[in-house]
Amino acid sequence: MPMVPKLKRAFTQLSARIGSAVSEPAARRRLNGRVLPANPSPFAVYFADTPEGRYQLLQWLAPLERLAVEGAAVTVLLSNASTARPIMDATTLPVQLCTTSAELESFVEGHRVQVIFYVNNNQANFTVLRLNGLVHVHLSHGESEKSSMVSNQLKAYDFAFIAGEASRSRIMAAVSRIDPHHLVEIGRPQLDFATQRADRSPDAVTVLYAPTWEGDSSQMAYGSLAEHGVGLCKALLADPRIRLIFRPHPKTGSLSAAHARARKRVEHLIRTAPAASASRTSVTDVSSDPIDLLAAADVVVADVSAMAMDAVGLGKPSVLLLPSAPPANGPASGQHRILDYVPAWHGVPAEAADLIVALANGGEPEQQAAFRDHVFGERCRGTGTQRFILASRELLGEGSVREPAS
Numbered sequence: 001m002p003m004v005p006k007l008k009r010a011f012t013q014l015s016a017r018i019g020s021a022v023s024e025p026a027a028r029r030r031l032n033g034r035v036l037p038a039n040p041s042p043f044a045v046y047f048a049d050t051p052e053g054r055y056q057l058l059q060w061l062a063p064l065e066r067l068a069v070e071g072a073a074v075t076v077l078l079s080n081a082s083t084a085r086p087i088m089d090a091t092t093l094p095v096q097l098c099t100t101s102a103e104l105e106s107f108v109e110g111h112r113v114q115v116i117f118y119v120n121n122n123q124a125n126f127t128v129l130r131l132n133g134l135v136h137v138h139l140s141h142g143e144s145e146k147s148s149m150v151s152n153q154l155k156a157y158d159f160a161f162i163a164g165e166a167s168r169s170r171i172m173a174a175v176s177r178i179d180p181h182h183l184v185e186i187g188r189p190q191l192d193f194a195t196q197r198a199d200r201s202p203d204a205v206t207v208l209y210a211p212t213w214e215g216d217s218s219q220m221a222y223g224s225l226a227e228h229g230v231g232l233c234k235a236l237l238a239d240p241r242i243r244l245i246f247r248p249h250p251k252t253g254s255l256s257a258a259h260a261r262a263r264k265r266v267e268h269l270i271r272t273a274p275a276a277s278a279s280r281t282s283v284t285d286v287s288s289d290p291i292d293l294l295a296a297a298d299v300v301v302a303d304v305s306a307m308a309m310d311a312v313g314l315g316k317p318s319v320l321l322l323p324s325a326p327p328a329n330g331p332a333s334g335q336h337r338i339l340d341y342v343p344a345w346h347g348v349p350a351e352a353a354d355l356i357v358a359l360a361n362g363g364e365p366e367q368q369a370a371f372r373d374h375v376f377g378e379r380c381r382g383t384g385t386q387r388f389i390l391a392s393r394e395l396l397g398e399g400s401v402r403e404p405a406s
Contacts, residue, residue, distance in 0.1 A: 019050070019080075019082045020050075020080045020081045020082050020099070021081070023081040023082040023084070023085075024081035024097070024099060026085075027081040027082075027084035027085065027097055028081075028097060030084070030085070030088065031084065031088070031095060031096070031097060034088065034094065034095065035094055036094060037073070037075040037094040037096055037107075037111060038073035038075075038094070038111075039110070039111050039112070040073065040111055040112035040113075041072075041073040041074065041075040041094075041111040041112070041113055042072040042073060042112070042113065042114045042115060042396055043064075043067065043068075043071070043072055043073065043074040043075070043113070043114070043115050043116075043117070043392065044074065044075045044076070044077050044107075044108070044111075044113045044115070044116050044117070045057070045060065045064060045074065045075075045076055045077065045116070045117040045118070045119065045139075046077045046079075046116050046117070046118055046125065046128050047076065047077070047078055047079070047083065047087075047119065047120075047122075048078075048079040048080060048122045048124035048125065048127075049080065049083065049120065049122055050080055050082060050083060051080075051082050051083050051086055052250060052251060052254070053120070053250075053251075054083055054086050054087060055141070055250050055290075056119045056120050056141035057076075057087065057119050057141075058087075058090055058289075059119075059141060059142075059190050059289075059290075059291070060117075060119055060139060060141070060189075060190075061090055061091045061093065062189075062190070062193045063189040063190070063192075063193075063384075063385050063388050063389075064076075064091075064093060064117075065091065065092060065093060066385055066389065067388065067389050067392055068093060070389050071389050071392055071393045071396075072393070072396065073094075074093055075093065075094050075095070075096055075107075075111065075113075076091065076093050076094070076095045076096065077096050077098050077104065077107065077116075078095060078096070078097055078098070079097075079098055079099055079104075079124060079127075080099075081097055081099060084097055101127055104127065104128065105131070108131060108134065113134065114134065114135060114395070114396055115134065115135045115137060115392065115395045115396065116128060116134055116135070116136055116137070117137050117138075117139050118136070118137070118138050118139060118157065119139050119140065119141045120140070120141055121138075121148070121151055121153045125156075126156070129156055129157070135158050135159070135395045136156075136157045136158045136159075137157060137158065137159045137160070137161060137392075137395070138154060138157040138159070138160040138161070139161050140160070140161075140162075141306070142305070142306020142307075142309065142310070143162075143163040143166075143167060143188060143306055143309045143310075143313075143375060143376075144304060144305050144306045144308065144309050145170070145304050145309075145337060145338055146220060146222060146304060146305065147219045147220060147327060148220060149167065149170065149171075150170055150171050150173075150174035150175055151175075152175055154171065154175055154178060155175065155177070155178055157182075158182065159182050159183075159184055159395075160182060160183055160184070161184050161186045161388065161391060162183050162184065162185055162186070163185065163186070163187060163188050163309075163375055163376050163377075164185050164187060164374065164375050164376050164377050165185070165374055165375075165377075166374050166375040167183075167185075167375075168180070168183050168185065171183060184391050185377070185387075186384055186387040186388045186391055187376050187377050187383055187384030187387050187388075188309075188310065188313050188376050188384050189384035189385040189387075189388045190291050190310070190384070191291065191310065191313045191314060191376070191384060192383075192384055192385045193289075193291060193385075194291045194292060194294065194295040194314060195292050195295060196295055196296070197288075197292055197293075197295070197296040200296050201243045201280055203280065204240075204241060204242060204243040204280045205241055205242050205243065205298045205299060205356065205357050205360040206242075206243045206245060206296060206297050206298045206299075207236055207242055207243070207244050207245070207297065207298065207299050207300075207301060207356055208245045208247060208293055208294060208296070208297035208299070208300045208301070208302075208311075209229070209232060209233065209236070209244060209245070209246050209247070209301045209302075210247040210248075210249075210290070210293070210294075210300065210301070210302045210305075210307040211223055211224050211225040211229055211248060211249065211252070211302065211303050211321070212224075212249050212302070212303040212304070212305035212307065213248075213249035213250075213251040213252045213253075213254065213255075213259065214226070214252070214253075214254075214255055214256035214258075214259045215255075216255060218327060219327050220327065221323065221325075221326070221327055222303045222304045222305060222323070222326060222327065223249075223252070223256075223259060223303055223323065224303045224321040224322065224323055225248065225252065225259050225262045225263060225266070226256065226258040226259045226261075226262045227323050227324060228321055228323070228345075228347060228348050229262050229263075229266055230262055230265050230266060230269070231347075231348040232301065232321065232348045232352065233246065233266045233269055233270070234269065235348060235352045235353055236282075236352070236353060236356070237269055237270065237273045237282060238353075239353035239357075240280075241353070241357055242353060242356065242357070243280045243281070243282055244270065244282035244283075245282070245283055245284075245285055245293060245296070245297065246266055246267070246270055246282075246283070246284045246285070247284075247285055247286065247288075247290060247293050247307075248263050248266075248284075248286065249305075250286070266284070267284050270282050270283065270284050271284075290307060290310070291310060291314075294307070294310055294311050294314050294316060295314060297311075297316055298316075298317070298360040299316065299317050299318070299319070299356050299359050299360045300316045300317070300318045300319070301318070301319045301320075301321055301356070302318065302319075302320065302321070303320065303321055303322070303323075304320060304322070304326070304338065304339075308320060308338060308342070309338070309375060312338070312341075312342065312368060312371060312372045312375060312376075313372055313375065313376050315364040315368075315369065315372065316364070317359040317360060317362065317363065317364055317365060317368070318342050318343075318359075318368065319342065319343050319344070319345060319355075319356070319359070320338065320339065320342050320343065320344040320345070321344075321345050321348075322344055322345065322346050324346060324347075338371065340371075341367050341368050341370070341371035342368055342371070343355075343359075
């Protein structure tokens with residue numbers, strides 16, 4: 001990694017530690033006013049990231065809340081005090097702050113935790129993974145063909161809950177010596193909670209442009225924003241048939257100045273673009289649930305990312321926008337790649353707006369629907385949450401899971 005990104009990362013990590021320490025007294029005071037975690041609390045989800053990464057946990061809160069109702073009590077365990085406030089604001093689940101190993105171990109033992117979920121591969125997870133007698137389950141925070149989805153770190157967990165056959169095949173091909181019985185297919189529970197937005201435009205094609213971030217290494221450099229984002233958005237904003245929603249990844253620009261500049265440029269273009277009517281006003285939206293934004297779109301333009309896969313899962317006509325030098329050694333090789341089923345642009349074609357309007361008018365392409373079934377299962381919507389609950393409950397009684405019915 002070049003020196004500048006390394007320095008930025010080191011500064012970010014130091015700032016996170018200082019921010020957590022400063023926020024801790026206020027966070028603990030607020031936690032004292034909330035409902036205490038149930039005892040026992042058979043399930044817990046451990047999250048060690050800063051507020052910047054909270055999107056990884058936020059997307060799992062609705063399925064976890066349903067598990068708490070239909071399965072058994074769930075507690076959110078946070079190690080960063082700065083993250084406590086936004087998570088408390090977002091969930092009815094009890095939240096516990098564990099900034100030290102002693103606090104964490106005391107809670108796990110005192111509340112008889114049996115299963116701990118993880119939504120990422122944060123290095124701090126190993127503070128918890130060393131504990132014996134628990135079932136450690138990796139959930140991830142999306143389904144994609146990024147190299148991070150086939151990390152060798154998956155072997156550190158007792159189970160990995162994955163979306164479907166596409167993920168299983170990808171992992172088995174890339175991660176040597178992993179036990180296939182530890183991969184449990186549950187679909188994508190988040191798709192069950194998609195809601196239709198009231199502000200959906202009745203007289204324009206709504207296009208969601210949702211680029212991923214620049215990544216923290218060349219193996220994760222899937223972002224299109226710095227290279228193609230401004231050109232794409234200029235083309236779409238100039239067409240009166242189209243309403244644009246721009247949803248940059250929460251980490252966009254954190255390591256790349258070029259991505260940060262492109263994000264600001266696109267946001268400026270949207271702010272200053274004339275609108276034919278209120279319902280056609282283009283917007284930058286970083287606060288809404290990304291699943292809801294996908295549900296509001298007629299067409300989705302995304303990079304190789306979880307947003308692209310979720311668009312497929314919701315049956316949204318989609319386009320992949322690829323950087324000119326995508327990662328060369330990622331897992332997106334062999335059969336059944338998203339690139340084989342979804343149109344991919346290596347740049348912004350002159351007729352981009354016309355192509356997108358045609359996609360919207362044509363509905364979900366047949367080949368994309370076939371890929372959706374391969375990724376999430378034939379009945380991907382309305383089943384993921386129940387499959388997640390079933391797989392989780394089985395862990396309490398057996399310490400192992402049967403493959404849930406698809």
